[in-house]
Amino acid sequence: MKKQSTQWLLSAAAVGVAGIVFSQSYGVAVAKTDMDGFQVTPEQQMTTRQVAALLDRSHYLNQPLDKEMGRKILAMYIDNLDPNHTLFLQSDVDEFTKKYGDNFAERLKRGDLSAGVAIFERYRKRSNEYFELAKKRLNTKVNLKRNDTIILDREDEPRFKSVKAQRDYWERQIAFQLMSITLGQEDEKAKEKVFLDNPDITRGQDLVRNDQRSPNEILLNRITRQQAQMQRLKDDEIMETILNTAMLTYDPHSNYYAPIQATELQIQSSLQLEGIGVSIRPDRKNPDYTRIVTLVDGGPAAKTGQIKPNDLIIGIAEDGKTMQDVVGWSTREIVALIRGKRGTSVTLKVRQPNAPEASARTVSIVRDVIEQEESGVKHRVIEVQRPGIDDTPKRIGVLEIPSFYLNYRARRSGQDYRSVSIDTQRAIEALNKENIDGMVVDLRNNPGGSLDEVARMLGLFIKEGPLVQIRDNRGNVQVYNDEDGGKQLYDGKMVVITNLASASASEIFAAAIQDYGRGLVVGSTTTGKGSAQIQLDNLALGSATLTQRKFYRITGGSTQNKGVVPDVELVNIYDDATFGERSQKYPLKWDTIKTAAYKPEGKFSSDTLATLNQQSKIRQTTNPQFVYLSTLNKIRKMEDEKKPIKINIDSRRAKMKQIEQQTLAAENKRQIDSGEKPYANWNTYQAAIDAKFEERSQMKADERPELPEDEAFVKEAAYLMLDASPKSPKVAGEELDNDSIKIDAETNKAVVVE
Incomplete structure (x- = not known):
């Protein structure tokens, strides 16, 4: 793999560290406004100017930070503060738009945070108005047997035009919260009775809370705590809200982190x-x-x-x-x-x-x-046996890759450092000694990480050739290659598991394995995060990630928005409408570039994939874990928070009982089909779940037993891998060029032109 001078970040969270210096200064005074105690420091002014200049000149979109963009940032800032449209009145938004819409961008360029701070203080004022109204109402008896309704998810609803309409919603919101707490207490007390009647179920844990507070007291305490937390927000955190919103308006992965959050970023990247x-x-x-x-x-x-x-x-x-x-x-x-x-x-x-x-x-x-040793690569060996096919169980190596981590600072300074490629190499070497019959690479919930690391990782599995293409905002394309002379640390059968939370660097890995025909990709379509960020950790305060590149498969198709579509679909446990790149407000668009010439190592025919999908669907309809997860997906759809919900505790209790009964039925079917004892009732089930969760939380990560619903994906992936037989390319050793491949816009997969 060619050495690169820049560390690119390929992660849903844009993790990693690069030593880029940015210190342009525009010495313009900040306009004086009522900022309610917010004391702007020279460092905050400098940081604001730096972030504004980055967006104006260096973002992948080549979109100047002009008046139009300023209006867009302002609108998103208001929505980010009040996404449910319950705090700001329409008159507040109209006032902000009129006062700041035409000058928001210029203010940021000058290092002037006053507009953003003024809006934040109005947000804090409206929040306090809600807190005070709630505290007043909670000192009285609240009617929980009303005949009106509430829409909990108001993102698509208009803002309130009057204080009266807003206060009416707040009243209903307080009643709904009290109703939920009351029903929750009923469940909690029923669970605690199970703990007291059956001490063995607690597994030695102290799980009886014996909370004697009334629902009013609980909600009052919660609201008081939230109000106090809001008052403790520091100037840097308010600045972070303003600047991060400005960056998010360009794309979902350009971010600003105040000093506290910048520390979290370094932790994620280096473990x-x-x-x-x-x-x-x-x-x-x-x-x-x-x-x-x-x-x-x-x-x-x-x-x-x-x-x-x-x-x-x-x-x-x-x-x-x-x-x-x-x-x-x-x-x-x-x-x-x-x-x-x-x-x-x-x-x-x-x-x-x-x-x-x-x-x-x-x-x-x-x-x-x-x-954080527990956070790195893990490996193990499982045994699977296909009835009627395998006389003896097959030994399958499992590689769990939590992220493509790299302690970049330690590497740059010449110290010993941890990285996912080093840990994976050691894991593969250990698995190779176990005489495995195949390998499952589990990338579920992997947010991505370092581009260098995913390239090194691919080199362990692929002989040689291009791995990923990176294009900058000027159209220049750079190709990352595996140039180790055809070495493969592991050359056996393999399969990659993905889900909707597999992002960025994970998508590069899965796409390359799929494009080379090196192995199957199974699971769910990935996040669709196809951009690369540079991290700037030398701002005056905090750090930033800025999107400056997009990456593309070797076939030329971007993973942006569309993601990597698996060869075989497994149960999707996430909601596509609220998760992944496709649900973001301003995602970059999907497109294609030229194919990089490469030599596939194999090819799964359409007939083979059709057969594998059919066989897998049959297994998924009979596997207790997949049946359970599919049923839970259906039960979740019983509640739509965008639709009116009646504020009546009797009605709500009946709806919750219906959901509980269906959930318990799904769980008990799973228990019986797995040869386990079913739960007597909902309360016993909930008590057992609480006890298991508490016990697992106190174990080290590598000591926790695998959850059966998670292990079902691993075993199904192993079955598919063992059943799959990739064919050699049409002409052995032939390179596929630009004219022999096209990208299917629907599936985002490469199609060889015969």
């Missing part, structure tokens, strides 16, 4: 963070508290001997600063305080659940680098 080595989540019994779930073996927290699983975090003090009470804080806020540079210290105030406040312990911990 490494600097912190204390704990995992946290809201406490089951009281979500106001954050609970420590597990400790990383050998991590800073574990080494103190004073931090224990189940500890509740009630206070945090950063190095040399005053202890802050963090009860009611979100996990994101708490993570932001805990993480920091290696060698610095953080002090936690913790106590065990059900212990008095006086028993709280104060523990100082020195932060260190935490390697």
Whole structure:
């Protein structure tokens, strides 16, 4: 594979790090406005000018940041703040459009955040109006047996034209939330009775919350917490909202990250963070508290001997600063305080659940680098046997690739580093020693990552030739090639599993395997994220990802929007209308470029694929796990939040019971068909699920048993791989050129012109 000087990011989350410097400055003063305490710093002004210049001059679309684009950004900013159209009145939107529509772009170019801040403060004001109305209503008895309705998903609904209409909706929203909490409490108490009557079902976990609060108290507490979190939003986070919206208006994968989020980006790309080595989540019994779930073996927290699983975090003090009470804080806020540079210290105030406040312990911990070993490539061997075909079970290697990660900074500085290609090479070497009969590469839920890494990965499976084509905004095309002289670390049978959450670099991998006829691709059509980003981590504040390239299959077809269509369809567990590139507001368009000359290693005929699809459909209609997942898909469609829902607790309870009965029936059919004991009732089923989830959450990732519904995809992929027989190309060793291939616009697959 040719060495590249730039690290391209191919991920749904645009993860990775590249050392690009951007420091243009336009010394224009920010217009003075009422910004309600927002103190604009020189760094924020500089960052805003930098981001505006990037969009104006360097984005793939070559779209200037002009007046028209400014209006588009403004409209999206308003929608992003209030996507459900319940907070801003139509008069608010009209005012913002009239006041800022023609100058929003110019303001950004000058580093002037005042328009965005003014709109944000109106959003905060409207939110507080809702919070205050809700708190007032929750101090009274709310009628839950009304005859009116509510539309929960108002994205396509018009904004309210009057305060009266808005307040009426808020009243109905409060009633619906109370109704949902009341029904949830009924379910919770029924589950807790199962726990008390059958202690063995808890698997040793303390799962009885015994929440004595009324639904009004629970919702009041939730709203108070949300209001406090909104008041704690910092200037950098408001700036992030404004600038990120500007970038998203160009395409879904150009992003701005404030310093806190920039840290998260680095963690995703390198599988490494600097912190204390704990995992946290809201406490089951009281979500106001954050609970420590597990400790990383050998991590800073574990080494103190004073931090224990189940500890509740009630206070945090950063190095040399005053202890802050963090009860009611979100996990994101708490993570932001805990993480920091290696060698610095953080002090936690913790106590065990059900212990008095006086028993709280104060523990100082020195932060260190935490390697997230569990997040990398995993491999294992399974055995599958086809009835009537295999006399003995076939040994199948399974490679689970969570992302195409790379610690780019460590590599650039000459340090030892982790990467997906290194870990995959080791995994393949281990599997080759196991005398496997085939390999399943599982790319489900893989968001992508580094272009260099996916190219190296493909080189382990493909002999030689082009792997992916990259085109810039000037039409220049660069081809990534595997140039290792025809070496293949693994040359046996293989199959790739994808789903709607397989994105970007995952799509490059799946497309190349499919185009070379190297193996089958099975599952669901992928995300359709066919763009490449450069990451800029030398902005004045935070970092940004900017789309500057699109990538194309070696056949010339883009994966943008259309994604990679599998050779064999398996049950799709995601909703196409709300997930993936095709559901985004401003996605880049699908198109094609010229084919790169390449030599297929095999070819699955249309007859072979038709037979495989037919055989798989038969198995999916009889496999308990696939039948269960297909039934759940149908049950989910029973509730449409874009349609009016009656605000009557009796009616709602009856609808929920209907959904519960159908879900339980689906689960019990799965249990019986799998040779397991069915659940006696809904409450017993829910109690068992809670207990299993709690037990799994406390296990290390590599110790958790495979979920049967997940394993069904792996085994079905293995069956398909073993049944498939690719034919050699029409002329052995013949290169396919531009004239011999065309792209089917419907399936986005290459078709050889005979």
